[in-house]
Amino acid sequence: QVQLQESGPRQVKPSQTLSLTCAVSGDSIKSGGVYWSWLRQHPEKGLEWLGHIYHSGSTDYNPSLQTRLTISVDTSRNEFSLRLTSVTAADTAKYYCARLELVVMGFDCWGQGVPVTVSS
Amino acid sequence: DIVLTQSPGTLSLSPAESATLSCRASQTVHNTHLVWYQQKLGQTPRLLIFGASRRATGIPDKFIGRGSGTNFTLSISRLEPEDFAVYFCQQYGSSPPTFGQGTKVEIK
Numbered sequence: 715q716v717q718l719q720e721s722g723p724r725q726v727k728p729s730q731t732l733s734l735t736c737a738v739s740g741d742s743i744k745s746g747g748v749y750w751s752w753l754r755q756h757p758e759k760g761l762e763w764l765g766h767i768y769h770s771g772s773t774d775y776n777p778s779l780q781t782r783l784t785i786s787v788d789t790s791r792n793e794f795s796l797r798l799t800s801v802t803a804a805d806t807a808k809y810y811c812a813r814l815e816l817v818v819m820g821f822d823c824w825g826q827g828v829p830v831t832v833s834s
Numbered sequence: 835d836i837v838l839t840q841s842p843g844t845l846s847l848s849p850a851e852s853a854t855l856s857c858r859a860s861q862t863v864h865n866t867h868l869v870w871y872q873q874k875l876g877q878t879p880r881l882l883i884f885g886a887s888r889r890a891t892g893i894p895d896k897f898i899g900r901g902s903g904t905n906f907t908l909s910i911s912r913l914e915p916e917d918f919a920v921y922f923c924q925q926y927g928s929s930p931p932t933f934g935q936g937t938k939v940e941i942k
Contacts (some may be wrong), residue, residue: 761879761922761933776930810878819926820869822890824878 716740718811718825725831726805729760736811736825742752743792746770749814750794751821752785754807765813767794801832821832836861838923838934846942849913855937857906859939864927870899870908873936874919881933883908913939 722734725783736750743750751766765775767785775783787794798805808829812821837860845853857868866886871879881890883899886906896917898909910917918941923934 760935761924763931764932774929814926814931818869818881818884818890819865819867819931820871820881820884820924821879822881826878 716813716823718813718823719775720809720811720825722809722828722830724829725833726801727834728802728832729800732796732801732805732830734796734809734811734828734830735793736795737791737793738813739792741813743787743789743794747816749774749816750778750785751812751814752796753810753812753821755806755810755827764796764798803832806830806832809815835930836863836928836932836942838925838932840921840923840934840937842937843918843935844938844940846940847913848942849915851913853910853913853917853939855908855910855921855939857901857934858906859904859906859925861928862903863906863925866902867925867927868899868901869924869926870897871922871924872917874916879922910939915941918930924925 721736726732749766752764765785767773782799784797785821790827808827811825813823815822840860841856868886870883873879887899896911920936920938922936
């Protein structure tokens with residue numbers, strides 16, 4: 715059974731960088747046919763896709779965040795990471811890592827999510 | 835970006851009743867890459883339907899997805915206590931993938 719687990723700080727100061735890591739177990743991050751993704755959910759609002767990465771390192775980002783977002787992969791650790799720079803209060807949300815399955819074109823496996831607050 | 839508008843925002847129903855949820859797209863969703871999720875309070879989204887009408891593994895046939903183009907629906911028959919949740923639609927016919935704002939199905 716595939717499991718994803720996010721880790722990282724739950725509070726970040728404005729203008730600083732948010733860094734999160736997703737550890738994947740039960741599946742190899744080198745698996746074909748899947749993208750490893752980051753999403754977030756603002757309180758009382760819908761879900762927002764941030765970006766994803768293929769095991770080769772190929773990435774795709776939401777244009778709204780492209781200038782601030784970097785997603786990287788470490789195949790030796792079977793994990794991938796998010797780095798979001800210059801955060802503001804608008805980046806306060808619950809951050810999820812998830813697996814995008816390309817036959818389904820949907821997110822079939824999710825981490826539990828980590829709430830992140832941007833506050834001084 | 836494709837905007838997905840879900841209606842109604844909240845659906846108040848009694849157990850054993852049926853629900854019909856709507857998801858309308860601002861543009862055609864290519865290849866009917868439309869997915870439905872169920873999210874219970876405090877839990878992660880669970881993928882129910884993909885390709886607009888195909889049930890994911892382990893999803894009972896009480897969940898039926900229909901639609902194409904810009905209009906999609908999710909029907910849930912014989913509501914049970916565990917079906918009361920928030921349902922989201924999501925498209926990935928075009929990048930970036932986008933989500934609707936959700937429909938809450940609550941107990942009347």
